[in-house]
Amino acid sequence: MINTADILQAKILVVDDDRESAMTLQHAGYANVTASSDPMSVRDLHRQNNYDPILLDLQMPGMDGFQVMEGLKEFEREGYLPVLAITGEPGHKVEALRLGAKDFLRKPVDIEELLVRGHNMIEVRLLYSEREAASLAPR
Secondary structure: OOOOHHHHOOEEEEEEEEHHHHHHHHHHHOOOEEEEHHHHHHHHHHHHHHOOOEEEEEOOOOOOOHHHHHHHHHHHHHHEOOEEEEOOOOOOOHHHHHOOOOOEEEEOHHHHHHHHHHHHHHHHHHHHHHHHHHHHOOO
């Protein structure tokens, strides 16, 4: 069973040139928050850490969030790519969801909405992981 302590221990990656989201999550009690402003590092970071959610700004210099999501597809487990897409462009929502993002936030980010959506996304991710572990356990 997933509880609040499990959710607060989740490994979170925030990819944004604005560190406010990462700081907000840390102030809310999340213990394992990594922040990066380098979208090209996301694949390697996720490969090493298997983040529960990745909060991804879609408009980053050098590589946009859509390209990052394409690069993360190899890590999908049972069709669940743990990306919460963030952007100020209204036209990006559907494309982000189409490419595998599981949720979406518009900039400027509402802090309360970020915390609720992040919590819900982590809970789903942990339930997926729990189900996967149970299916691999010997019977």
